[in-house]
Amino acid sequence: MKKLEKIDLYNFELENGKQSVYIPLFYQVFGQPIGDAPVVVVNHALTGNSNVSGENGWWNDLIGENKTINTNRFTVIAFNIPGNGFDGIDKNLISNYQDFTIRDVANIFWEGLFFLNIKDVFSLIGGSLGGAIAWEMTVIQPEKIQNLIPIATDWKATDWVIANVLIQDQILNNSKNPIMDARLHAMLLYRTPQSINQRFLRQKTDNFSKYQIENWLQNHGIKLKNRFQLSAYKLMNHLLKTNDITRNRNSFLELSKNIKANIHIVSVDSDYFFIADENRETYFQLKNNNNVYYHEIKSVHGHDAFLIEFEQLVEILEPIFYKKTKQIYVTT
CATH class of the missing domain: 3.40.50.1820 (Alpha/Beta hydrolase fold, catalytic domain)
Incomplete structure (x- = not known):
């Protein structure tokens, strides 16, 4: 780097x-x-x-x-x-x-x-x-x-952006697992139903314990939690509504x-x-x-x-x- x-x-x-x-x-x-x-x-x-x-x-x-x-x-x-x-x-x-x-x-x-x-x-x-x-x-x-x-x-x-910033802020300040939970919500803003549906096709994981979409979302949450600080997430999310x-x-x-x-x-x-x-x-x-x-x-x-x-x-x-x-x- x-x-x-x-x-x-x-x-x-x-x-x-x-x-x-x-x-x-x-x-x-x-x-x-x-x-x-x-x-x-x-x-x-x-x-x-x-x-x-x-x-x-x-x-x-x-x-x-x-x-x-x-x-x-x-x-x-x-x-x-x-x-x-x-x-x-x-x-x-x-x-x-x-x-x-x-x-x-x-x-x-x-x-x-x-x-x-x-x-x-x-x-x-x-x-x-x-x-x-x-x-x-x-x-x-x-x-x-x-x-x-x-x-x-x-x-x-x-107004749509401001509304979603509020939801993210509520999650980040009230969830027991704030970074992961906020990321799950955010990923569904960043993609579309068509994109999600075409990719996962309602399929389950190899051990059939959960749907692949659930696994994909949770992995995104875990990855962000491992590399991102809560205070950073709060700040970056807040900045969006000040635009x-x-x-x-x-x-x-x-x-x-x-x-x-x-x-x-x-x-x-x-x-x-x-x-x-x-x-x-x-x-x-x-x-x-x-x-x-x-x-x-x-x-x-x-x-x-x-x-x-x-x-x-x-x-x-x-x-x-x-x-x-x-x-x-x-x-x-």
Whole structure:
């Protein structure tokens, strides 16, 4: 695994006016040294981390040598959302999770980029929670990003997202086995009934003690429990409902007029969490005053398709990262 680097932030003022005395910002750099190549910033999702490429890299299908995001051509930087626990240091976990918002995380990430003397980002990309942070980062610094690529996400938390965040929060704070139980519920948001039914076909395990779907869900819960801290889960889940780039600002259309980036909205047609209809509406609102493109992954798998349908995602992303040889297109 690439070395985990750290930036120390002191006396950071949160959106709610409170001050966080110390925030360690951990990150990893892949590909070319900083300053030698265009920068791609990758934001991780709820249970993700900065290890996007190489050993155990969660986006190895997209990022690496001669991959779509080619580490022979780009400098790839991935920050860890503070408090996600990837550094393995318990004292860096965040207990006052309700004090933090996506806007705070976006500002923290910009502090990190400025510390690294990065003033221009070729592409800012993220899926789910990471994509929501990317929207916020773009509004904060609308002239510093060339390509915004939010995937399976939205610029706002809908009532549906807020409702499910509440259910997750209740499970995390009241269950006797909170991480596992919350994960079971979440997995049914990230997939679709069609995906589940086609995969398991009501079959039982080899010893006929339970259905395969039950075994699959419990294994997901156990795996997350073994690698994720409860406080991290509470924080990441809470951040989702704080997603709103218009909060205490102008309207969405007014904010969008300041964005200089090409905006590539990537949705999943079967996403039950960040539904495609919302992304299509965003596209139609923006298409007259921005360089905005809409792409749609066709999949039975729902929200998690951005981690499954790599061939489609590569087809969407390659024209963005290889502009000299391919033209940007719109998938509708």
